[in-house]
Amino acid sequence: MEKNEIMLSFDSEKMEALVFYLKKENTTVQKKMDEALRLLYEQTVPEPLREYLDAKSAPVRPRRPPRPSQPKAETPKSASASTGGGKEAGV
Template identity: 60%
Template sequence: MSKINITVPFDAEKLSALDFCLEKENDSAQKRMEQALTELYEKTVPEPLREYLDSKAAPATSKPKRPARQSASKPQPAPPKPVLPAVPISDGKEEKLNG
């Protein structure tokens, strides 16, 4: 839902004093006014209408999201094949060594 600002006329010195006193409680007139307006809304607007407005504001989640595409990165090189030790091929004739 989009938000709007509400302007309420109020004496500047009184607002300054109010903020000064609320600051000790880590609060502000702005926060208190937002809380009061929310309470007024919940007290005044019927629940079915509030639920309708909330459902209208919630993003539709009926469709599952598609997985994100992978960025075009360099292809991964294939792992090197294991190197086997060279074994001489015998033709059936064995040579005698030193003997």
């Protein structure tokens, strides 16, 4: 889905203080604003519409081509039976 950019105005001194204290929490204004916008979206847009939009924007995974069939490797049992190493060889 295409993303839109939102511009906000905020007092520069307040912004500096906010950035300073968010750094102490190992986060950023961008991350906090993304979280706040997501919560606003979830509280405002009805769930059926959100589910529809999520399904509509889900990436379509391409189908993998079928694997080519490979011959099965011979097991040790059948190899020993063909060489006469079994019990029947002594009879």
